[in-house]
Each structure stands twice: as C-alpha cells, then as structure tokens.
Amino acid sequence: MATATARNVDxxxxxxxxxxxxxxxxxxxxxxxxxxxxxxRRRRLEELMAQMREIRERNPFRMPDGKTSLDLLREERDSW
Known part of the structure; x- marks a missing residue:
C-alpha cells in the first residue's frame, strides 16, 4: 500500500x-x-457517467413514429 503525508494542514x-x-x-x-x-469512488463514478453520456449521445434511442414504449413491450410480449 502507498503512504501519503500531508503537511501544513490548517x-x-x-x-x-x-x-x-x-x-x-x-x-x-x-x-x-x-x-x-x-x-x-466518486471520481470513478463521474468518469463512468461521462462515458455513458457519450455513448448515449453517439447512439440515441429513437422510438418508431407513433409508438410508445408500452406499444413496443406489447409487441415483444405478443411475439412469443
């Protein structure tokens, strides 16, 4: 493990x-x-969130015209 020293702490x-x-x-x-x-941990989380935002911006999800997420779920359910 590393060792750190802090000097001149107020x-x-x-x-x-x-x-x-x-x-x-x-x-x-x-x-x-x-x-x-x-x-x-916060720093790593911020970096991960930034990466996720980049991915989402590069690959935006587009709903088919006139459809809602509920419509898509029903279609998927009914396809079984």
Missing part, C-alpha cells in the same frame, strides 16, 4: 477532521483513508 481543518473521526468511531488515519477512498 488547524481548523485538522480540528474538523478530528471531530469527524471521533463521530465515526475511527482514528484520524482511518478517517483520512475513508475520505480518500470515497473521493476516488
């Missing part, structure tokens, strides 16, 4: 981090790891 930020860690029943190191992991 006293107010450190106090807030200490309070967060205590509220979550974790050490400051554990709280920092949880915050880093959550930020990384």
């Amino acid at each position: 006293d107010k930020d450190y106090a807030a981090l200490t309070a967060m860690a205590a509220a979550n029943g974790r050490s400051i190191s554990e709280e920092l790891r949880a915050l880093i992991a959550e930020a990384a």
Whole structure:
C-alpha cells in the first residue's frame, strides 16, 4: 500500500477532521483513508457517467413514429 503525508494542514481543518473521526468511531488515519477512498469512488463514478453520456449521445434511442414504449413491450410480449 502507498503512504501519503500531508503537511501544513490548517488547524481548523485538522480540528474538523478530528471531530469527524471521533463521530465515526475511527482514528484520524482511518478517517483520512475513508475520505480518500470515497473521493476516488466518486471520481470513478463521474468518469463512468461521462462515458455513458457519450455513448448515449453517439447512439440515441429513437422510438418508431407513433409508438410508445408500452406499444413496443406489447409487441415483444405478443411475439412469443
């Protein structure tokens, strides 16, 4: 595992981090790891959502004229 060091952390930020860690029943190191992991997960999710938007924009779904999704479902059901 990698190691990270943060220097010159503002006293107010450190106090807030200490309070967060205590509220979550974790050490400051554990709280920092949880915050880093959550930020990384959010970043990956944002990237995935952007990729999905790109795919959707490149391949837009077009309903046949005069049809609704319910019509399509009925057609599929009745084709069995």
